[in-house]
Amino acid sequence: MESNAVAMQEIAPSVVQITMQDRENKNTFSQGLIAGLLDAFQRIRSKSTYKVVILTGYDNYFCSGGTQEGLLMLHEGHGKFSDVNIYSAPLDCEIPVIAAMQGHGIGGGFVFGLFADCVVLSRESVYTTNFMKYGFTPGMGATYILPKKLGIGLAEEMLLSARTFRGGDLQKRGIPFPVLPRNEVLEYSRHLARDLAEKPRVSLVTLKSHLVAEMRASMPGIVEQEIAMHDQTFHQPEVKERIQSAFGK
Numbered sequence: 001m002e003s004n005a006v007a008m009q010e011i012a013p014s015v016v017q018i019t020m021q022d023r024e025n026k027n028t029f030s031q032g033l034i035a036g037l038l039d040a041f042q043r044i045r046s047k048s049t050y051k052v053v054i055l056t057g058y059d060n061y062f063c064s065g066g067t068q069e070g071l072l073m074l075h076e077g078h079g080k081f082s083d084v085n086i087y088s089a090p091l092d093c094e095i096p097v098i099a100a101m102q103g104h105g106i107g108g109g110f111v112f113g114l115f116a117d118c119v120v121l122s123r124e125s126v127y128t129t130n131f132m133k134y135g136f137t138p139g140m141g142a143t144y145i146l147p148k149k150l151g152i153g154l155a156e157e158m159l160l161s162a163r164t165f166r167g168g169d170l171q172k173r174g175i176p177f178p179v180l181p182r183n184e185v186l187e188y189s190r191h192l193a194r195d196l197a198e199k200p201r202v203s204l205v206t207l208k209s210h211l212v213a214e215m216r217a218s219m220p221g222i223v224e225q226e227i228a229m230h231d232q233t234f235h236q237p238e239v240k241e242r243i244q245s246a247f248g249k
Contacts, residue, residue, distance in 0.1 A: 006036025008043065011190065014051035014197045016044060021058040028064045029108060034086050041089045051201045052193040053093060055116060056100040056186055060125065063109025068247040071134065075240050080230070081108075082223050087140035090116040091212055091219070094205050096196055100189035102182050107131060111142045114149045117208060120189050121167040121175075122182040133162040134246065135239040137229040144222040148215065150175055 005022040018040045022033045044050055057063060066074075073079060081087070087108060090097040099116035104126045111129065113119060121127065129146060131138040138159050146155035154173050157163070171179035180188055196204065233239070 005030065005032035006040055008040045010050075011054070012194055012197065014049060014201070015054065015190070015193045016047075016050050016052070017054040017056065017190075019056055019058065020061075020063055023058065025067065026064050027057050027061040027103075027109065028067045029070060029086065030067055034084060037086055037089060038084070041093055044093060044095070048201070051095055051197045051199070051204055053090075053095060053097045054100055054186075054189050054193050055090060055097055055113070056189070057103045059103060060182075061103040062099075062101040062105045062125070063112050064104065065107030065109040065130070068243060071243045072240065074230070075136075075234055075243065077235060080227055081139045082227060087112055088115050088219055091215060094208070095201070096204055096208050098189045098193055098196075100186050101125070101127075102185040108140045108142075111138075111140045111145060114145045115141070117212070118189075118192060119149070119177045120185050120192075121170065121177055121179045122185050123166070123168045123171070123179050124182050125167050126164050127167060127170060128162065128164040129158045130162045130164070132160065134242045135236060136234040137226070137232075139223075139226045139230060141219055141222055141226070143226060144215075144218060 005020070007019040007021055009017050011017045020027045020033060022030055025033065027033060044053060074081065090099065096118065097116040098118045099113035099120065101113045101119065101121050103122065105113050106128055107130050110127050129138055129142050131142065142159065146159060167179045178188060
């Protein structure tokens with residue numbers, strides 16, 4: 001399967017790679033990227049021979065979060081981020097997902113990658129949860145998955161400050177993921193995927209289901225709480241100004 005925004009390819013026996021490649025929109029959550037991702041994970045769900053998924057981006061971009069159009073629609077009250085559940089697709093995927101975050105992970109794009117079972121970061125790339133930069137509280141499960149994966153101290157700093165961190169900075173802060181030079185991230189992830197694919201599929205599915213059961217059970221309540229915070233914070237006039245300023249128009 002291949003589209004302009006997302007490519008999907010079986011790169012080894014039982015290992016499928018999803019490549020986000022919406023160059024026109026720099027892998028923001030454009031309609032094309034969202035549709036491509038939903039289609040890819042649906043195809044994986046229907047293919048019983050797959051054992052492992054690698055999720056990656058192109059060049060310097062992993063995933064760049066919301067588009068200006070999408071953020072302004074949320075500001076104006078036209079929908080909620082939960083209307084299309086793309087953010088937790090790696091968590092909901094039956095088989096293990098490896099996020100080969102070879103490029104920048106911005107806002108919801110970074111959160112999206114953290115929902116994978118295994119995460120590999122790039123030393124040079126930028127990672128940020130910049131929701132508060134726009135003046136609204138985090139969504140997409142960020143308030144849950146960051147503390148869960150990074151620890152409460154670093155998570156609170158990232159969420160509250162909206163600061164930008166290089167992968168090397170996060171490595172110094174002790175994150176529990178491999179942080180490698182950008183050009184080594186995908187090969188490391190493929191090697192890890194081959195290791196996982198040696199195991200029986202039923203065992204991988206059973207173990208993943210056990211390991212993520214608490215996260216899957218917690219997400220609906222977390223999303224409900226984040227939407228309630230959005231109702232209080234997203235519709236401020238200042239938020240619209242900040243969004244327009246950040247995108248340069």
